[in-house]
Amino acid sequence: MAGIGLIIIKRLGLGLLTMLMVSILIFGAVNLLPGDFAQAILGQGATPEAVQAIRRDLGLDQPLVERYFTWLFGVLQGDFGNSFAELNFSSYGGTTASANFGSVADKLAPRFNNTMFLAGVTALFAVPVSILIGVLAALYRNSIFDRVANITTLTSISSPEFFLAYILILILAVLNPILPSLSNIYDGMDFADRLERSMLPALTLTLVVTAHMMRMTRAAIINLLASPFIEMARLKGLSPFRVILFHALPNALAPIINVVALNLAFLITGVVVVEVVFVYPGIGQLFVDSVKIRDIPVVQACCLLFAAAYILLNLTADIMAILSNPRLRHPK
């Protein structure tokens, strides 16, 4: 087991290095975006002097490298900077923009919690369901059930997310008013309400992520069915279900875990469209809004968060894949 500890530490170190690279990429890319915040916010009244003043106040007139390091050291101390949008520009004539107004962290935290809540609800539902359907599809492969499962999940993953969302709204909110079509959750809402309002987006996302996980489960299991140890299990007179559950599935875990991790990462980082449709106040919406108004500190923080989610989830998947392999758990 000491080996695994070492692997985790190594991977964490590599993860940090990746984060550093990502931070450079993000910073570079965001600052390459055309247009700038000062011009965007001043709109019609953007006189060169006013633009200049705002740029100076925000430090946008400093060289890129210097700004990167200022930002990086801030981030390392847990300070993601201040959101441009929250600053007070009523007197944009050039007075100091007051600090401590709206820090990025304050703005991000509730949104991040909401996103994690939605991702969590979806995952708790989607992961077991997909794996179960995958196991059943492998068990009854090439049967009607298998085909229906495959076609349904493929259809749902191939359709645009907003389309799925509207169909669900039509069925579950308009024709049969069971669930609310809007998911405007806020702080201090009780858990049951929150859950009810998150239900439709969670269902939509489930439809989006099920196909991958289900098909990988099915394929990984079927891949093993020609193995001698599966034949052995059959020749012991075990039922097909037991053969698949006890003999195939434990050996198919590694690829399944990896696909689950990728889909969980998608749930955290890629759900903008669904959030917009259901007006769900998640991090994706904040991200898109911030890009629109060139609110660079928020955009950077979001990107960094997304990168961290990917890295951590993949690390977890690697570790779990190692734990699922007895050769690595119990070396000779």
Add this chain to the structure above:
Amino acid sequence: MTEKEPLVRIRNLNIIGITDETEVPIINGVDLDLHRGEVIGLIGESGAGKSTLGLAAMGFTRDGCHIRGGEVTFDGIDLVDAGPEIRRELLGKRIAYVAQSAAASFNPAHRIIRQHSEAPMVHSVMPRQQSEEDAIDLYNRLRLPNPEEIGFRYPHQVSGGQLQRAMTAMAMSCRPDLIIFDEPTTALDVTTQIEVLAAIRDIVSQFNTAAIYITHDLAVVAQMADRIKVLFRGDEVEEAATGTMMKSPKEEYTKSLWAVRSFQRKQKPLAKKGEVPVISLQSVTAAYATTPVLREVSFDIHRGRTVAVVGESGSGKSTAARCITGLLPPLSGQVLNNGNPLPASFRQRNREQLRQIQMIYQMADTALNPRMKISEIIGRPVEFYLGLTGNEKKKRVFQLLEQIELDPAQYYNRLPTELSGGQKQRIGIARALAAEPEFIICDEVTSALDQLVAEGILKLLAKLQDQMDLAYMFITHDLSTVRAIADEVVVMKDGEVVESGAKNKMFKPPHHPYTDLLLSSVPEMDENWLDELLDQRGVENIGDAAVSKMAGN
């Protein structure tokens, strides 16, 4: 044992395989009777249908195979028409199976004893606790080391021979009436094979279990079976009691199987003193990363001679070959070619040095690029080493194909997948010859082939050696191959040369104790061989036990 009704009764069984919509007959109307407590040996080359027949006795067919006609009854139960529930009720409980590779047939994700107690639990024969106690008792009877503890390991933590015995114990877990042994010792070293054979025979007679023993090794089946049935391409050739079959086989085919073992080449005299060897290893020491594999290995190979390097898996035979080819640069020591030291790594060797040393591999299947035509496979070294192109190259490839006794016009444009195993191995030989080397390493070149085909390859290699004065390093664990082709023998154990010398000396006592162990472990075509050996050595002194005892001395 003259019961009215046999335990297994197979009549006129026909099984076909379906690949790409075409039907291939696998078993053509075979009959078989097996009484309680009796052991029948099924023997034949690959493709004879022995495994299919063995599995059919369990009412089981592999994917793609179908029972076309005939009947299979087990204890009066019709297995052909039985539904899956009825068959499942019998499998594991009354009919058990021991597979060829225990390492592949144990589930890598569960502990051995968990897998042992699974069938008794599912079939409600006994609860897990009791079955685990029984497992330990069986491990004891099968003389597994640490019987109390070994079951709680995962399969990858246990050696091949021990796993094979654990699998035999697993087959016994419900005390079945019938066990199918499907080549249970084929993947094992000779010394390990003995202890598995002895263990299987013991336990089968202790519980009076009937068994079908499938193998391609005549000497093995002679030790195990009461009766032998010979199969050839899905047809029964003949069946007789073991003694009769060994002494006086009736059919030509059976006789040809028996005769394979008699091929023997005349041994050439040792090279003269002072003659420079083609290849000379001088205290070569090598390691994979930090694991030492070779220690101070030295031997010479002379022009026109065959040096057989023998030893069990892990003894360093193939590593020595890797050092000679430069694939694994040795840590110390050197390899001389005609007296000139070769650079340690193949990367530093020039084309001429590379040309002199060629290899033929064990698995012709994986050693030939499946997407290249025969003309390209053989043509590439011709072009690379000899610089021939165009018509000259084609002419040379034709010559080479003639040398390996394949019709050039017919095979020139084929792909490896269109060839049989023996033909593929011949292409491997032609590829090695294409470089016109002085020295060829043959790494277990016949061990994946049937005996008749293997004999053809050995004869071809012998003929080529005589024509071209080639030197061979022949890596093998099969001592009958050594007897057939070698001039000199090098015995290796744990990365060291234990003994070496001319073949006739090596096959005569006195031996180094390890050579003796290897030699005496090769099953002989005598049905009493195993009994006599066990009497001589005692059950405690075979296989792993004997090897480790020797290491202690």
